[in-house]
Each structure stands twice: as structure tokens, then as C-alpha cells.
Amino acid sequence: MHGKTVSVKKDILSANSKTAEQIRSGLDKHHVRMMNILSSPGSGKTSLIMKTINRFKDLYTIAVIEGDVASSIDAERISRLNVRAIQINTGGGCHLDANMIEKALTDLELEHLDLVFIENVGNLVCTAEFDLGAHKNVVILSIPEGDDKPYKYPAIFMEADIVLVNKIDVIPYFDFDLGMFPEVLNGINPSATVLPISAKSGEGLDDWFAWIEQTLT
Amino acid sequence: MHGKTVSVKKDILSANSKTAEQIRSGLDKHHVRMMNILSSPGSGKTSLIMKTINRFKDLYTIAVIEGDVASSIDAERISRLNVRAIQINTGGGCHLDANMIEKALTDLELEHLDLVFIENVGNLVCTAEFDLGAHKNVVILSIPEGDDKPYKYPAIFMEADIVLVNKIDVIPYFDFDLGMFPEVLNGINPSATVLPISAKSGEGLDDWFAWIEQTLT
Numbered sequence: 001m002h003g004k005t006v007s008v009k010k011d012i013l014s015a016n017s018k019t020a021e022q023i024r025s026g027l028d029k030h031h032v033r034m035m036n037i038l039s040s041p042g043s044g045k046t047s048l049i050m051k052t053i054n055r056f057k058d059l060y061t062i063a064v065i066e067g068d069v070a071s072s073i074d075a076e077r078i079s080r081l082n083v084r085a086i087q088i089n090t091g092g093g094c095h096l097d098a099n100m101i102e103k104a105l106t107d108l109e110l111e112h113l114d115l116v117f118i119e120n121v122g123n124l125v126c127t128a129e130f131d132l133g134a135h136k137n138v139v140i141l142s143i144p145e146g147d148d149k150p151y152k153y154p155a156i157f158m159e160a161d162i163v164l165v166n167k168i169d170v171i172p173y174f175d176f177d178l179g180m181f182p183e184v185l186n187g188i189n190p191s192a193t194v195l196p197i198s199a200k201s202g203e204g205l206d207d208w209f210a211w212i213e214q215t216l217t
Numbered sequence: 218m219h220g221k222t223v224s225v226k227k228d229i230l231s232a233n234s235k236t237a238e239q240i241r242s243g244l245d246k247h248h249v250r251m252m253n254i255l256s257s258p259g260s261g262k263t264s265l266i267m268k269t270i271n272r273f274k275d276l277y278t279i280a281v282i283e284g285d286v287a288s289s290i291d292a293e294r295i296s297r298l299n300v301r302a303i304q305i306n307t308g309g310g311c312h313l314d315a316n317m318i319e320k321a322l323t324d325l326e327l328e329h330l331d332l333v334f335i336e337n338v339g340n341l342v343c344t345a346e347f348d349l350g351a352h353k354n355v356v357i358l359s360i361p362e363g364d365d366k367p368y369k370y371p372a373i374f375m376e377a378d379i380v381l382v383n384k385i386d387v388i389p390y391f392d393f394d395l396g397m398f399p400e401v402l403n404g405i406n407p408s409a410t411v412l413p414i415s416a417k418s419g420e421g422l423d424d425w426f427a428w429i430e431q432t433l434t
Contacts, residue, residue, distance in 0.1 A: 008225055040257045041341050041370060042362030069342055071368045092372060094311060094342035122369070123342055124258050125286055125311035144361035144384065145259030151288045152339070153258060155309060167361065170390045 016130055019098035023105065023133025030110040033216055034118065036134035038156060041122030043142040044166040046074045047199040048208075049117050053081050055209050060114035060216070065104045067096040067121045074119060084108065094126040101132045115216065128155035136215055142167040143176045150188050157185060162193040162211060169198040233347055236315035240322065240350025247327040250433055251335065253351035255373060258339030260359040261383040263291045264416040265425075266334050270298050272426050277331035277433070282321045284313040284338045291336060301325065311343040318349045332433065341366065345373035353432055359384040360393045367405050374402060379410040379428060386415040
């Protein structure tokens with residue numbers, strides 16, 4: 001990359017981190033927890049968020065910020081659950097940034113909220129660099145993508161607080177070594193929790209719900 | 218995005234296009250065809266390239282340029298087929314650019330080559346903007362990712378000459394409407410060919426090989 005680009009990028013990342021810190025303290029003031037959900041396209045971010053809403057919507061007030069390059073398919077799916085969903089279209093941008101989240105949060109009444117999910121743009125690369133002011137980074141890796149992804153996309157796995165290995169209902173049809181995976185991940189990120197789940201069949205979701213409850217208390 | 222960033226980005230893209238044109242005419246002079254293979258992480262780029270090498274390596278001289286954020290797992294897999302594989306690590310960058318390809322091509326003897334495959338970084342967003350000097354853009358979408366991806370990541374599907382719908386061997390376990398998919402894609406890109414394949418079982422690969430042969434003549 002050219003020197004000029006690198007310096008512009010540094011400026012952007014440093015401004016982004018400041019905004020992210022402001023967001024986090026604003027949320028803390030109102031006891032709102034925010035989770036940044038990250039994965040490749042089609043790994044199951046929306047399905048996971050929907051199952052989680054169904055589990056917790058009678059206990060907590062939840063909102064979702066939906067990031068997509070284009071379309072509002074996912075925000076429409078979420079809205080059908082009677083939960084507030086705010087769509088951000090990046091118009092070609094490969095990730096959300098803290099400014100977009102700050103703007104989206106002004107549309108939500110923080111004093112009446114408990115939990116915000118951010119569904120980031122489906123991308124294992126650029127999303128990793130931008131702190132969005134969330135309290136936790138949740139990375140989803142699905143079985144069909146393969147167990148070598150932490151080696152190939154280390155930055156995002158380094159930033160993860162928890163890695164959900166999704167679509168374990170189809171594990172018989174793919175070469176994914178679930179037994180070895182925690183070791184693969186630990187080589188890159190020794191502190192991340194690993195949970196095998198199926199957002200479709202529901203397997204493993206109780207562990208995920210327990211993890212959510214723990215982060216809320 | 219800030220005005221400064223937009224203008225730097227425009228400069229980069231315009232310089233990239235010029236380099237890409239130079240690459241393409243250099244390849245044309247030596248009758249070499251180059252294909253840019255694009256997809257999400259884990260959609261089957263490497264598996265497809267390996268099957269294609271095995272089909273054509275006695276007929277054509279083939280080389281592969283492997284793009285990854287980190288690691289050289291894929292280049293090692295390719296090298297085992299006795300085909301020249303050049304690894305590019307972007308070190309955090311979410312796509313290859315024409316400069317990287319130009320540099321990689323200097324390590325290859327174009328006068329002895331017929332076919333070059335570029336395996337781009339696994340990413341449906343940033344890779345779309347950068348012309349690499351290839352003759353064809355091959356986009357792979359795998360069944361587990363879902364049939365709504367052209368709506369969500371339109372730019373890359375607009376740039377595709379062919380879309381390979383991979384992993385059709387597992388279609389019974391996923392909600393992917395293969396019958397409707399050509400219509401979904403045509404709404405965004407009316408001229409792209411759609412081929413359902415399984416790089417694993419081999420189903421549909423003959424059509425892909427025929428397409429390759431057609432582009433070589």
C-alpha cells in the first residue's frame with residue numbers, strides 16, 4: 001500500500017477507536033450491552049440473532065443494527081419478530097464503523113434497552129479492524145467453511161470473545177475436525193470460548209444463551 | 218467516508234485499472250488466459266482449482282497465484298499437484314490488486330504458459346472492485362451460504378462471467394432454491410452463465426471444463 005493510504009487509514013482507525021470508546025461509555029451509563037456479530041456471508045448471523053431474540057425477548061428489551069452492503073432482507077426478517085431493527089447499507093463498504101453505529105444508536109432509546117446485536121457485513125477481513133463500541137465480539141464460523149479459517153483470517157479470530165461453530169447438524173457431510181478446532185483457535189486466541197451450535201436444529205444453543213446471560217450480569 | 222479517503226481510493230482504482238490493462242495485453246501477447254476465482258471463505262476455490270488442474274494438466278501448462286491474508290496452506294496443496302503456485306500474503310489486506318499480480322507474473326515464464334488461475338482472498342466485497350488483468354471472473358457461491366447472496370453482495374455478482382453454485386452434493390440439507398437462482402442472478406447480471414457443481418463429488422464439472430476449453434480457444 002502507498003504511504004499516503006497507510007496514513008489516511010491510521011487516522012481513520014484512531015478516530016474510529018475514540019468514537020467506539022464514547023459509544024461504549026454511553027451504553028454503560030444506561031446498562032445496555034452490545035454484541036458485534038461477525039462472520040462470512042451465509043454463516044448464520046441472522047438465524048442466530050433470531051433464535052436469540054426468541055429466547056430472550058420476554059426478559060429483555062432487544063434491538064438489532066443490521067449491516068449490509070446492499071438490501072434490507074435481514075432487517076425485514078428481524079422486524080417480523082417485533083424487535084426494533086435498524087438497517088445500515090454501506091453502499092459497497094466492506095464493514096461497519098463506529099460512526100455508523102453512533103448514528104444508528106441515536107434512533108434507539110437507550111434508557112429502555114437491555115441488549116443490542118450488531119450484525120456486521122459478511123466478511124472475515126475488514127470487519128476485524130473496526131471497534132464498534134460493542135462489549136463483546138461474537139465470531140461465527142460454520143462447518144461448511146472448513147476448520148482452517150483461523151489460520152487464513154487470523155485477525156478476526158484474535159478479536160473474538162467467543163467463536164460459535166455453527167451448522168453442526170451437517171457435520172457428517174463435511175471434513176471439519178471439531179475435536180481439534182479448539183486447539184487450532186487457541187494457537188491464535190487462547191482466551192476465546194468455543195461453542196459448537198446449530199442455529200437450525202437448536203443444538204448447543206442453551207450454552208450460547210447461558211453465555212449471553214453471563215455477559216448481561 | 219471522508220472526502221480525502223474517497224479521492225485517494227479513486228486514484229488507487231484508476232492506477233489499478235491501468236496496470237490491469239497492461240497485464241492483460243502482456244498475457245495476450247503470449248496467448249496466456251488468466252481467470253480470477255472469487256468467493257467467500259470456504260466456498261471451494263482451492264478444491265475447484267485442484268480438480269481443474271487434474272483435468273487439464275496433461276493438455277496445458279498451468280500456474281496458480283494464491284492470495285491469502287495469511288498462511289500458505291493453499292499454495293502448498295496446489296504445489297503437491299506439480300503445478301507452479303505463487304503465494305501472495307496480503308498481510309491484512311482484503312483483496313489482491315493488479316500490482317501484486319504484475320509482480321507475481323514476473324516469476325512465471327509466460328512464453329511457456331497456457332492458463333493462470335488467481336485464487337483471490339475469500340471475500341465477497343472488496344475483491345469486486347479490483348481488476349487484476351484476468352480475462353474472466355469466476356464467482357463461486359456454495360449451497361450452504363444461501364441463495365440470497367446476489368442481493369446482499371451485488372458488485373461481485375455483477376462482475377462475474379460465470380457463477381459456479383458449488384457443493385450441490387449437500388443441497389438436501391440446506392434451503393437453497395437452485396431452480397430460482399438463475400433468475401435471482403439475472404436480475405443483477407443478465408449475461409453471467411450459471412453452473413451447479415460439486416467440486417467434491419465431481420457433479421457438473423464436465424460443464425465447467427467445457428466452459429474453460431471454450432475460453433481457451
